Amino acid sequence: MQLAQCETTSQFSAPVIREDYRDAMARLAAAVNIITTDGPCGRAGFTATAVCSVTDEPPTLLVCLNRSASAHPIVTANGQLCVNTLAGAQRDLSNLFGGKTPMAERFAAAQWSTGVTGSPLLDGATVSFDCRISHSASVGTHDILYCEVLAVYRRDSADALVYFGRNYHGLPGAV
Ligand SMILES: NC(=O)c1ccc[n+]([C@@H]2O[C@H](COP(=O)([O-])OP(=O)(O)OC[C@H]3O[C@@H](n4cnc5c(N)ncnc54)[C@H](O)[C@@H]3O)[C@@H](O)[C@H]2O)c1
């Protein structure tokens, strides 16, 4: 894509340092997801808040995954993943999948079924998006994984887990 060029000088001379960026991002509320994969290259899962919808034709969302995460080689080699969006009561699972816990211990802490791609679907998740990775791009430390949604699984009664101010907040509600 060609960006339009304007003849202006930037008024933003000081770069935003990492700490300021993180402090600012801590103010951006986000849903909490556990991203899972299973396939020829093994099973893995990690917590992610950097997830959003890209387009509904074809239904596609994106997941930003740090290339240094232990799940990275497994997710990218399997080429498929499931975005399990957490309910309010699942904050302990978020900490488990967001820490340095061995994979087997992470998965032992919850009940799972299997989606169409073979990726683990989390019991009790508010919604799960079973996907194949259609494209990816690298920016800085992360890979942006564009994920085509092949199936969705919704729980009847839904509530949400939100990450805001470096803390979890349950969000009750009906959808
Ligand atoms: N997008 C991410 O990779 C991401 C997002 C949230 C949390 N985390 C991990 O969880 C730890 C705790 O996060 P926290 O929110 O309690 O405090 P924090 O001060 O480390 O991060 C504040 C916010 O900055 C953003 N952020 C943090 N690390 C990032 C990274 N490496 N790349 C892009 N954005 C990043 C996230 O939006 C995060 O909520 C982080 O240090 C990081 O390891 C990573």
Ligand SMILES: Cc1cc2c(cc1C)N(C[C@H](O)[C@H](O)[C@H](O)COP(=O)(O)O)c1[nH]c(=O)[nH]c(=O)c1N2
């Ligand atoms: C609330 C919250 C939110 C996120 C994370 C953590 C937590 C606690 N983590 C970090 C990620 O889950 C973590 O790097 C791995 O699960 C643990 O890494 P290892 O498996 O030990 O390498 C994370 N990582 C990432 O690549 N993209 C993301 O969007 C997020 N979001």
